[in-house]
Amino acid sequence: xxxxxxxxxxxxxxxxxxxxxxxxxxxxxxxxxxxxxxxxxxxxxxxxxxxxxxxxxxxxxxxxxxxxxxxxxxxxxxxxxxxxxxxxxxxxxxxxxxxxxxxxxxxxxxxxxxx
Amino acid sequence: xxxxxxxxxxxxxxxxxxxxxxxxxxxxxxxxxxxxxxxxxxxxxxxxxxxxxxxxxxxxxxxxxxxxxxxxxxxxxxxxxxxxxxxxxxxxxxxxxxxxxxxxxxxxxxxxxxx
Numbered sequence: 001x002x003x004x005x006x007x008x009x010x011x012x013x014x015x016x017x018x019x020x021x022x023x024x025x026x027x028x029x030x031x032x033x034x035x036x037x038x039x040x041x042x043x044x045x046x047x048x049x050x051x052x053x054x055x056x057x058x059x060x061x062x063x064x065x066x067x068x069x070x071x072x073x074x075x076x077x078x079x080x081x082x083x084x085x086x087x088x089x090x091x092x093x094x095x096x097x098x099x100x101x102x103x104x105x106x107x108x109x110x111x112x113x114x115x
Numbered sequence: 116x117x118x119x120x121x122x123x124x125x126x127x128x129x130x131x132x133x134x135x136x137x138x139x140x141x142x143x144x145x146x147x148x149x150x151x152x153x154x155x156x157x158x159x160x161x162x163x164x165x166x167x168x169x170x171x172x173x174x175x176x177x178x179x180x181x182x183x184x185x186x187x188x189x190x191x192x193x194x195x196x197x198x199x200x201x202x203x204x205x206x207x208x209x210x211x212x213x214x215x216x217x218x219x220x221x222x223x224x225x226x227x228x229x230x
Contacts, residue, residue, distance in 0.1 A: 043206060045159075045221035091158060102149070103210075103219065105158045 002027045004094050006106035013082045014114050020067075021077045021109050023092030029053075031097040034068065034075045039108075040088040048090070051075065053097075079111075087113045118142060119211050121222025128199055128229055136194045136225045138209030144189035145211035150182075153206040153224075162207075165192040199229040 003026045013019035025034070036048040051059045051068050058066050063080045079086055092106040118141040128134050138148055146167045151159040163184050164172040171184035181203075183195040192211075196203050208224040 043153075043208075043224045043226075045208065045210070047218055050218070102161065102164060103159075104161070107158045 002029075002094055002096065002104050004092050004104050004106035006090075006092055006109050008109045009107070010110045010112070012112040012114060013079070013086075015082055015084060017082055018078060018080045019082055019111065021079075021090050021092075021111070023075045023077070023106055025073050025075065025092070025094045025106075027073070027094065027096070029096045033095045033097065034066075035093040035095070035103070036064070036066070036075075036077045037091045037093060037105075038086075038088045039091060045091075049077065082113050084113050084115075087111055119209065119220045119222040121209055121225055123225060124223060125226045126228070128227070130200055130229055131198055133195055133197045134199055134227060136196075136207055136209075136227075138192045138194070138211065138222050140190045140211045140213070140220075143211075143213035143217070145192075145213060146189060148186060148192040148209055148211040149219075150184060150192075150194050151208045151210065153208060155206075159208060162194075167192075196227065199227070201229045203227065204229045 005024045032053045034051045038046045038048050049059050049061045049064050065078045067076045089108045091108045093103045095103050120139045122137045148165040150162045152162050153159045161174050162177045165184045165186040167186045173179045186192040206224050206226050209222045210219050212219045
C-alpha cells in the first residue's frame with residue numbers, strides 16, 4: 001500500500017523568508033503523480049503544485065517549487081518570500097497513474113507565518 | 116475555471132436521522148467523483164469512489180450501507196449518511212475532475228454535526 005509521510009506537524013516562517021516542507025512516500029509504482037495542497041481555515045482544498053514522476057525537472061509555480069528526488073522518494077515544497085496568506089495546512093498527496101485521481105494524503109503540516 | 120459545488124456547507128442533525136450531501140460539478144462533466152472524510156486536525160481519508168451510472172467503490176473499513184453514494188448524472192453525486200450517530204460528526208469533502216489529464220477540484224466541504 002502506498003503511504004505518504006509528513007514528518008513536520010507544524011512549521012513557522014517569518015514573512016518574506018523561505019521555508020521548506022518535507023514529504024516522503026512509499027510506492028512500488030514507477031508512474032505516478034505527486035501534489036501539494038493547501039487548506040486554509042476555510043477548509044477549501046487548493047492545489048499548490050503538481051509533479052509527474054516521469055519528469056526529472058522540478059515543478060515550479062511562482063513562489064512555490066518542489067525538490068523531487070525519485071530515488072529517495074522525497075517530495076519537499078519550498079515556499080519563497082512567504083506571505084501571511086500562505087498560513088495554512090499543507091498536505092502532500094500521491095496518486096498512481098491510471099487510478100483516476102485516487103489520492104493518498106499525508107498527515108499535513110501546519111504552516112504559521114509571522115511578522 | 117472548473118468549480119465543484121458542495122451543499123450544504125453545514126448541517127446539524129439528530130442521532131438516528133439521515134443526511135444527504137450533494138456534490139456538483141458546475142462547468143464540466145465528471146464520470147468519477149471522490150468522497151473524503153476529515154476529522155479535526157487530521158488528514159483527508161478517502162471513503163469511496165463514486166462512478167456515474169454504476170455502484171460506488173468503497174475503501175476498506177467504510178460501511179457501504181451507512182454511507183450511501185449515488186452518482187445519477189455526470190454532474191451530481193450524493194452522499195447520504197444513514198442513521199447518523201455522533202461519531203459520524205466530521206468534515207466531508209467531495210472532489211471531481213473533468214478528464215484524465217485534468218486537475219482534481221474539491222468542493223468546499225460539509226461540516227456534519229450529529230447531536
